[in-house]
Amino acid sequence: MNDLEDDDFSESDFNDFDIKVKKYSDSVLCDLIVVSRYLNFNQEAALLAMKELSSRRQEGSSFDFESLIEEKSKELPNITSNIVDLKSMFSSII
Numbered sequence: 001m002n003d004l005e006d007d008d009f010s011e012s013d014f015n016d017f018d019i020k021v022k023k024y025s026d027s028v029l030c031d032l033i034v035v036s037r038y039l040n041f042n043q044e045a046a047l048l049a050m051k052e053l054s055s056r057r058q059e060g061s062s063f064d065f066e067s068l069i070e071e072k073s074k075e076l077p078n079i080t081s082n083i084v085d086l087k088s089m090f091s092s093i094i
Contacts, residue, residue, distance in 0.1 A: 026063045034072045
């Protein structure tokens with residue numbers, strides 16, 4: 001997922017991501033979706049990225065973003081956490 005570096009993506013881009021989303025490559029948009037799903041972070045940006053990919057498809061792009069997202073998702077290791085879910089713990093005590 002090193003395409004992010006190639007497309008000059010920075011944290012400040014999230015401030016007006018809805019405007020700048022069109023300048024990112026299909027691959028970068030897929031990376032953003034994968035990372036967002038993996039870390040459960042910035043769902044709004046992932047939604048905008050998916051909308052942009054869908055829009056490009058409707059305009060005639062043949063880029064198979066669904067397969068790329070699935071492929072990249074499978075490459076990531078499973079996150080296992082031994083952290084106790086405090087909400088569940090407290091609700092079971094009460």
